[in-house]
Amino acid sequence: IRDESSLKLGIKYFIHVDLGLRHANAAICVAHQGSEHVEIDLIKVWEPQIDKDVDFGAIEHFIISLRDKGFRVVNVTYDNYQSVNSLQTLAKHNISAKYKSIGRGSREAYDTFKDLLYQEKIDGYFDKETVAEILALDVVYGDKIEARPGMKKDRADAVVGAVHGVLKDYGVITGMTPMPAINSLFENPLKNESDQDKSRNPL
16 A cells, blocks of 8 residues: 655656546546556545545645645646636646546547557556446447446546546557557666567567
8 A cells, every 4th residue: 555655856757637526536546657557546435424525725735735735736737627726726726737538538548558458568556446437347339448337437537537647648659559669668668688588478
């Protein structure tokens, strides 16, 4: 399990926030590019009370507090129409923040996440709820990613959005076709042709 105590100074962190709809959870994910993987540093969830929705101000305060502690928050994205006030608040504190849709109208972020999973290029940690949400996703009408009945996807959206933010910052084109671009992000420049032959045929 990872939390904010594992964050390190000097690393470029990317955050995605999923606010959810009324009486729904809000989740954020913090990620960065490691030497061989996109690393998931933190998954944090705010749950609504019976008579009160999630306090969006608490999420803004958490993000601002990370920056004030010296952590390098490069970019924050939000995936909900209710995010306007939060985006403006973060901008006033000189934190780059913008809107980014995840799984609605475009599958780019989820397709990229899937590609990285297949290549074992994601360094995460076991969060039972997040894993359950990811396994309970369906493609609807060919271009929308939705949760199955009775399931949520706030954690899944937060993780996928943060990972996508890391790759976007480094100019990696996403999608299934240009996968060599993602591979090159983690490529060892000292690796020679002999090493590559060994990796293809370890015997």
